Structure formats: C-alpha cells, structure tokens
Amino acid sequence: MKFIRSAHPMFFIIPILLIVAYIVGITQSGAMPVVLWTDALVYLLVFAIAVFIAYASRKEHMSDPWRQVFQHRFGMVALVVLSFYVVIGLLDSVHFRLQLADENTQIQEQVNYSGDVLSVLDVLVTPIREQEEKTYSAPFATHLFAKETIEQEDGSRVREYPRLQYGGAHLQDTEADWLSDILKHVLQGSAIGFVFWIVLAIAIVIMIAMHRRASVFEITKLVAGNKTAVPWRLVLITLLIMSALIATIIVLAPKYHIFGTDKVGQDVFYQSLKSIRTGLVIGTLTTLIMLPFAVMLGIMAGYLKGWVDDIIQYLYTTLSSIPGVLLIAAAVLMMQVYMANHPEMFATDAERADIRLFFLCIILGITSWTGLCRMLRGETLKLREVDYVQASQAFGVSNFKIIWRHIQPNVMHIVLIAVVLDFSGLVLAEAVLSYVGVGVDPSMHSWGNMINGARLEMAREPLVWWSLLAAFIFMFALVLAANLFSDAVRDAFDPRIRKQ
Amino acid sequence: MLNYIIRRLFYAIPILIGVNLITFMLFFVVNTPDDMAHMHLGMKRVTPEAVEQWKVERGYDKPMVFNSEASGTDKFTETIFFENSVRLFAFDFGESDEGRDIKYDISQRMWPSLAIALPVFVLGLLANITFALIVAFFRATYIDVWGVFICVILMSISGLFYIIGGQFLIGKLLHLVPISGYDTGANAAKFLILPIVISIIAGIGSGTRWYRTIFLEEISKDYVRTARAKGLPENIVLFKHVLKNGLIPILTGAVVVLPLLFMGSLIMESFFGIPGLGSYTIDAIQSQDFAIVRSMVFLGSVLYIIGLILTDISYTLVDPRVRLR
Numbered sequence: 001m002k003f004i005r006s007a008h009p010m011f012f013i014i015p016i017l018l019i020v021a022y023i024v025g026i027t028q029s030g031a032m033p034v035v036l037w038t039d040a041l042v043y044l045l046v047f048a049i050a051v052f053i054a055y056a057s058r059k060e061h062m063s064d065p066w067r068q069v070f071q072h073r074f075g076m077v078a079l080v081v082l083s084f085y086v087v088i089g090l091l092d093s094v095h096f097r098l099q100l101a102d103e104n105t106q107i108q109e110q111v112n113y114s115g116d117v118l119s120v121l122d123v124l125v126t127p128i129r130e131q132e133e134k135t136y137s138a139p140f141a142t143h144l145f146a147k148e149t150i151e152q153e154d155g156s157r158v159r160e161y162p163r164l165q166y167g168g169a170h171l172q173d174t175e176a177d178w179l180s181d182i183l184k185h186v187l188q189g190s191a192i193g194f195v196f197w198i199v200l201a202i203a204i205v206i207m208i209a210m211h212r213r214a215s216v217f218e219i220t221k222l223v224a225g226n227k228t229a230v231p232w233r234l235v236l237i238t239l240l241i242m243s244a245l246i247a248t249i250i251v252l253a254p255k256y257h258i259f260g261t262d263k264v265g266q267d268v269f270y271q272s273l274k275s276i277r278t279g280l281v282i283g284t285l286t287t288l289i290m291l292p293f294a295v296m297l298g299i300m301a302g303y304l305k306g307w308v309d310d311i312i313q314y315l316y317t318t319l320s321s322i323p324g325v326l327l328i329a330a331a332v333l334m335m336q337v338y339m340a341n342h343p344e345m346f347a348t349d350a351e352r353a354d355i356r357l358f359f360l361c362i363i364l365g366i367t368s369w370t371g372l373c374r375m376l377r378g379e380t381l382k383l384r385e386v387d388y389v390q391a392s393q394a395f396g397v398s399n400f401k402i403i404w405r406h407i408q409p410n411v412m413h414i415v416l417i418a419v420v421l422d423f424s425g426l427v428l429a430e431a432v433l434s435y436v437g438v439g440v441d442p443s444m445h446s447w448g449n450m451i452n453g454a455r456l457e458m459a460r461e462p463l464v465w466w467s468l469l470a471a472f473i474f475m476f477a478l479v480l481a482a483n484l485f486s487d488a489v490r491d492a493f494d495p496r497i498r499k500q
Numbered sequence: 501m502l503n504y505i506i507r508r509l510f511y512a513i514p515i516l517i518g519v520n521l522i523t524f525m526l527f528f529v530v531n532t533p534d535d536m537a538h539m540h541l542g543m544k545r546v547t548p549e550a551v552e553q554w555k556v557e558r559g560y561d562k563p564m565v566f567n568s569e570a571s572g573t574d575k576f577t578e579t580i581f582f583e584n585s586v587r588l589f590a591f592d593f594g595e596s597d598e599g600r601d602i603k604y605d606i607s608q609r610m611w612p613s614l615a616i617a618l619p620v621f622v623l624g625l626l627a628n629i630t631f632a633l634i635v636a637f638f639r640a641t642y643i644d645v646w647g648v649f650i651c652v653i654l655m656s657i658s659g660l661f662y663i664i665g666g667q668f669l670i671g672k673l674l675h676l677v678p679i680s681g682y683d684t685g686a687n688a689a690k691f692l693i694l695p696i697v698i699s700i701i702a703g704i705g706s707g708t709r710w711y712r713t714i715f716l717e718e719i720s721k722d723y724v725r726t727a728r729a730k731g732l733p734e735n736i737v738l739f740k741h742v743l744k745n746g747l748i749p750i751l752t753g754a755v756v757v758l759p760l761l762f763m764g765s766l767i768m769e770s771f772f773g774i775p776g777l778g779s780y781t782i783d784a785i786q787s788q789d790f791a792i793v794r795s796m797v798f799l800g801s802v803l804y805i806i807g808l809i810l811t812d813i814s815y816t817l818v819d820p821r822v823r824l825r
Contacts, residue, residue: 318518323800329785330526330793337531337539431658437786451660480656
C-alpha cells in the first residue's frame with residue numbers, strides 16, 4: 001500500500017485516460033478490436049516499465065543513477081528522439097478491424113469485418129496510406145519514374161512520363177509551380193511547428209516552475225542560460241528541430257511522396273513509419289522474453305552452486321556454442337515449415353506475420369540470454385561470499401528472501417545495462433536477418449525488407465535510391481539515439497565508470 | 501599442458517551431444533519429415549507416393565530413434581537420428597537434399613571464405629588497435645570525445661549500408677574494381693579488395709571503442725604510474741608499456757574467432773558473389789536445404805569450441821600467471 005500512496009498521480013491518470021479513450025473509440029467506430037500477440041506483450045512491457053519507474057523512483061540506489069542519466073547531454077537528446085519513435089510504435093500497436101459497409105450484410109443483421117487489420121497510426125496517416133501510385137516515383141516527384149505510352153486527346157500516342165495520381169496532383173503547371181509550392185509548404189509547416197513548440201516550451205517551463213516552486217521568469221532565465229541540472233535548453237532545441245521537421249512533414253506528406261514510392265506504388269515514407277514498430281518490437285520484446293530466464297538462471301547458478309550450477313552452465317555453453325545466425329536460421333526455417341503446414345491457425349495475414357515476428361523475438365531471445373546469464377552468475381558468485389549475505393544465511397533467512405533482498409538489488413545495474421545495450425544490436429540484426437531470408441514476414445513492413453527490396457533494384461539505371469535512403473535515415477536515427485542513450489545509462493549505472 | 505588439452509577435448513563431447521540434440525529436435529521433431537517433404541514438393545496436389553519417394557531418397561523414411569524391425573545394432577543405426585545426427589561426430593556430413601556431397605563442398609568452399617576472413621581479421625585488428633591507441637593517447641581532449649562520437653556514429657550504421665554504399669561508390673561510380681564475382685588464383689585479388697575494405701571499415705567503430713576502453717583500463721594501472729614517475733615520456737609509456745600489456749586481452753579475446761574464420765561471413769559473401777561457406781549457408785537457407793544447414797550448425801559449434809580451447813591455451817602462453825592444470 002505504501003507503493004500506491006507514494007506513486008505519482010500521473011501513473012494512474014494516464015493509463016485510465018488511455019483505457020477510456022480506447023473503449024470510446026471502439027464503441028463509437030464499431031470496429032472489432034484485434035489484440036495481436038506482440039500487442040499484448042507491448043502492453044505488458046509498458047506496464048512493466050511503469051511499475052519499474054514507480055519502484056525505481058522510491059529506491060535511492062536506482063533513482064540516483066537515473067538522475068545522472070537525465071543530466072547527461074547526449075543522453076537527454078537521445079531520449080527525446082527515442083520518445084518520438086516510441087509514440088509512433090505505441091500508436092501502431094493498437095489494432096482493430098473495421099466494419100465492412102456492405103448493404104447485404106446489414107439485411108442479414110450480421111456484421112462483417114474487413115480482412116485488413118489496421119492500427120491507430122494507419123488511421124492517422126490515412127492519406128499517405130491510401131495514395132498509391134502505379135510504380136516507382138522519386139521523392140517529391142510529380143511524374144512517374146518510368147515512361148509509358150499515353151494516348152492523347154487527338155488519338156496520337158506519345159511515350160513520356162505520366163503525371164502521378166496523387167504526388168503533386170494539386171499543381172497546374174508542374175515545372176513552374178513545383179519548387180515554389182514545396183517551399184511554401186515547408187515555410188507553412190515550419191511556422192506551425194514553431195507555434196506548437198512555443199506552446200510546448202511554455203508548458204515545460206511552467207511545469208518546472210511548479211515543481212521547484214519558483215517563478216516562471218526565474219526558470220526561463222535559468223533554462224535560457226543553460227543553468228539547469230537537466231539540460232533543458234538542449235532538450236528544447238531538440239524539440240524545436242523535431243517539431244519543425246514533423247510539422248513540415250505533416251503538411252507535405254499528403255501532397256507529395258516525400259520519400260517517393262516503391263515498385264507497387266506504395267508510399268515509402270508510410271513504409272518507414274510502419275517499420276518503426278517492427279524495429280522497436282524486436283529490440284524490446286526479445287529482451288523482455290529472455291530477461292526472466294537470464295536473471296533467474298544466472299542468479300540461481302551463482303547462488304545455489306553445485307549441480308544446479310552445472311546444469312545451467314551446460315545449458316548456456318551448449319546454446320552459445322552454436323553460431324547465432326545459424327541457430328536463428330535453423331529455428332526460423334523450421335517455424336516456416338510448421339506455419340506452412342498449419343495455415344488454419346491464423347485468421348488474417350497480419351496475425352500470421354505477427355506470430356512470425358513473435359517467434360523471431362523468442363528465437364533471438366534464446367540466442368541472446370546466455371551472455372547476460374553468464375555475467376549474472378559471475379556477479380552472484382562474488383556477492384554470495386559478501387558478509388551481509390553470509391550473516392543472513394547464518395540467521396536462517398530463506399534463500400529466496402536473500403536473493404530478493406540482497407542479491408537482486410546488487411545485480412540490477414548489470415541487467416539494466418545489458419537491456420539497453422542489446423537494443424540497438426537487435427534493431428540492426430533485424431535488417432540482416434531479413435536480408436538472409438530468416439527475418440520478419442516478407443509482408444510485414446520492416447527496414448530489413450525495405451533494404452532487401454531496394455537492393456534488387458540497384459542495377460537499375462538511373463538508380464532507385466529512395467527506399468534505401470528512407471530506411472537508412474530512420475534506422476540510423478533510432479540506433480544512434482539508442483546507442484547514445486545506452487552510453488548515458490552505462491555511465492550512470494556501471495560502478496567501475498562511476499568511480500572514475 | 502597436453503593433459504589439459506585432452507581433458508578440454510573430452511569436456512567438448514557433452515556440449516557437442518547437446519548441440520546435436522538441439523538440431524535433431526529442431527529439424528525432425530518440431531516438423532516431421534512428412535512436413536518437410538510437403539514444403540519441398542509444394543503444399544498442394546502432392547501424391548503420398550511422391551512424399552514417400554522424397555523421404556526414401558534422403559533416408560528420412562526410417563524410424564526416429566529406434567528401429568524395432570531391424571536386428572542387432574541396426575536397431576539403433578538404421579534410424580534418422582543415427583544416420584543424420586550421430587554420424588556428424590565423425591564429420592560425415594552425408595549428402596545435401598539435392599544429392600551433393602556436403603563434405604566435398606565444404607572442403608572446396610572453405611578457401612574463398614578464408615581468403616576474405618583472414619585479411620579482414622588481421623588488417624581489421626591492426627586498424628582498430630592503431631585508432632584505439634591514437635584516441636587513448638589524446639584521452640580527455642576533444643580528439644578523444646569526437647573520436648568516440650564518430651565511433652558511435654559508425655556503429656549505428658547497419659552493415660548492409662556499408663556494403664551497398666561501398667559497392668555503389670567504388671564499383672559503380674568509380675569503376676575501380678568489379679562489383680561482385682570470384683576467380684581462382686591471383687586473379688581473385690581484384691574481387692577480394694572491395695569486400696575486405698568494406699568489412700574493415702564496418703568494424704572500425706565498435707572495434708576502436710572497445711579497444712580504447714581496454715587501453716584506458718590499462719593506463720590506470722600502477723605500473724604505468726611507476727613508468728611515468730621514472731620520468732619516461734608519455735609516448736614511450738603508451739607504445740612500450742601500455743600497448744604490450746593491452747595486447748594481452750585484445751589478442752586472447754580475438755583468438756576465439758580464429759577457427760570461425762573458416763565459416764566466412766554470411767552477408768559479405770552473398771553480396772559479393774564469393775563462393776565461400778557463408779554464401780553456401782545462405783543458399784541452403786534460401787533453398788531450404790536442411791541437410792546443409794544441419795551440417796553447418798554442427799561445424800560452427802565444433803569450430804567455436806576449438807576457439808574456446810585455443811583461447812585458454814593462449815592465456816597461458818602470454819600470461820605466465822595463468823596456470824592450466
């Protein structure tokens with residue numbers, strides 16, 4: 001009960017608001033909610049993180065290093081960028097199937113649902129999701145990438161680049177208006193972003209002022225002079241750049257294909273947005289799945305020693321001696337065979353792709369828990385000889401209680417560092433695995449699949465480069481932010497670095 | 501010493517048995533040979549005879565682990581488990597699902613893999629150590645801060661982009677070397693340069709950062725302070741004392757991958773069309789040739805375990821404080 005009283009009220013207000021919004025949304029639209037396997041785990045993960053934050057904020061040995069993370073300059077910038085990805089990923093994790101507006105079904109008083117599983121993100125970006133061209137078109141192009149034979153009004157035929165159906169369709173004279181129109185939109189978007197940022201900045205300053213019980217003017221002076229412990233000025237600059245960028249994109253995206261279109265005419269920017277969830281799911285759920293095993297087995301091996309230790313050591317030595325890619329490949333191949341032989345298990349394509357993603361996370365988890373387990377075993381071996389553990393044993397405290405009260409808090413930093421460090425590696429691994437053919441389902445949007453598709457077009461003249469560029473930018477920003485953030489976390493939590 | 505090596509080799513046996521059991525479970529228990537036959541022959545309109553024939557050709561028609569119809573030791577040897585898993589211990593890989601001799605293929609394809617992996621290993625190690633020393637020499641200055649930042653940036657780029665970018669820049673724009681392919685003998689060099697250079701560049705970020713921390717840890721030790729107290733200049737301290745001692749963890753850490761160099765790199769080889777073991781594995785994965793994947797899993801584990809033993813031995817060679825009993 002102490003926990004509930006001490007937790008910040010936001011912890012209860014935000015989830016309740018979200019659940020209410022979800023129920024209202026579902027009942028109003030008449031859609032059928034679909035909770036995919038990975039969705040459920042994402043919700044679980046969000047819940048786990050909320051509990052962890054509530055727990056860590058009460059424990060000094062946890063909250064002090066976190067305070068240091070928030071004061072880390074690169075760390076904070078990375079956190080702002082990461083939170084943008086997380087928001088997109090979460091919006092893309094609420095799925096439903098829309099009701100089919102078919103007259104026949106209404107007579108039978110039976111509701112049919114569309115076979116397409118949509119997410120909240122899909123609904124928010126409906127224009128760019130539905131504006132499909134015929135085939136390739138370059139970023140901001142008004143014409144298709146390939147020449148076609150077009151029949152003109154007088155009956156003659158010419159071979160030229162046809163106009164795009166949606167990209168720049170509002171332009172009368174494409175050559176004269178194109179550049180000025182784009183610039184106009186960029187200016188408009190930046191202005192909107194700037195206004196939004198000002199509101200945001202004022203809100204942040206007021207919040208800091210309320211928290212510190214100081215005047216708003218005072219805080220503004222501190223922030224502007226970069227005299228706050230948390231680098232708020234840097235955070236606000238990052239937010240300014242990001243909100244200008246995002247607002248510009250929001251203004252431009254419905255009118256142009258800002259990253260072009262792919263072979264079947266789908267907007268590449270939309271694909272990149274959808275890939276965010278795939279990347280995040282692989283980076284986080286893999287760890288979530290393997291964490292309980294790694295922590296439990298690692299601590300048990302180190303604490304109990306004897307035959308338990310022998311078995312656990314044998315287990316992880318065997319698993320880690322198989323080269324990771326090969327084990328993943330073998331397991332995914334077998335899963336493919338299994339899924340091909342049991343098509344009846346999956347109601348929609350999205351569910352099938354999702355199960356495959358889920359399995360991929362499990363398989364990646366199986367190959368990646370061994371390192372953490374070995375580290376935890378080593379640390380626990382040292383800890384169990386420490387005086388206070390010996391004293392507890394002499395007092396007859398149960399093993400479980402000793403592990404929970406004395407061992408676990410002392411190895412938590414290792415777990416946390418490992419989790420954050422693993423993330424970027426897993427995001428990068430997804431691209432490679434998809435290239436090898438043992439990654440996510442080919443129908444699922446992912447950066448690996450985007451690269452794979454674009455690679456086959458490398459021989460084209462002129463080059464189709466925009467899918468690669470989009471995948472590169474989105475992946476690079478996420479992985480770089482994750483790397484910088486994990487460095488900040490490691491600097492704050494690793495006792496060896498802290499001492500220096 | 502010899503005693504120790506022999507004992508370590510015996511320790512490897514239960515691990516290899518474990519690896520074998522895992523692959524057996526994955527390949528034959530999760531999916532029955534019938535499932536695999538269906539996968540290969542197409543899902544629909546497959547006659548039971550065709551499935552049966554597919555299984556007979558590959559020896560998958562036998563019972564799993566115990567043949568009650570056979571007599572004597574055949575009760576155990578005339579089974580899928582013995583034919584496909586136990587025989588791996590004698591490095592008898594059998595035939596691929598296409599009917600080719602896997603052992604012969606491996607012996608042929610090992611060398612192109614090694615031709616890339618060995619130069620990448622040696623030159624990459626040299627490059628990483630050099631950069632790490634430079635950064636460590638300028639520690640706590642702007643060169644250090646920016647060097648580490650550049651390393652993080654290099655680490656954040658997917659390996660696929662290094663390959664695609666390198667192929668595009670050097671092969672397609674500058675026409676310096678062919679984009680992909682392979683040749684025998686000395687002619688292979690022009691095909692090998694690009695993948696080697698790209699592999700080294702792709703590894704510089706993480707390598708330099710990792711070795712930098714090793715050197716910095718070494719610098720904070722007592723003997724370095726003593727050396728400085730004797731009045732030695734900083735560059736002699738760094739290049740004579742720190743470099744030599746820092747090489748111990750670096751080299752012993754690198755030994756573990758030595759045997760695995762034979763396996764080659766999966767993506768490098770398939771991007772550059774080099775007929776090594778890496779592209780062999782990728783082809784097998786994409787054509788779902790389970791016999792080859794199974795053999796490669798086993799081979800990879802054997803090489804990894806050899807690498808672990810070599811690591812332990814190398815510790816005794818470079819560090820006289822470590823004694824193997």
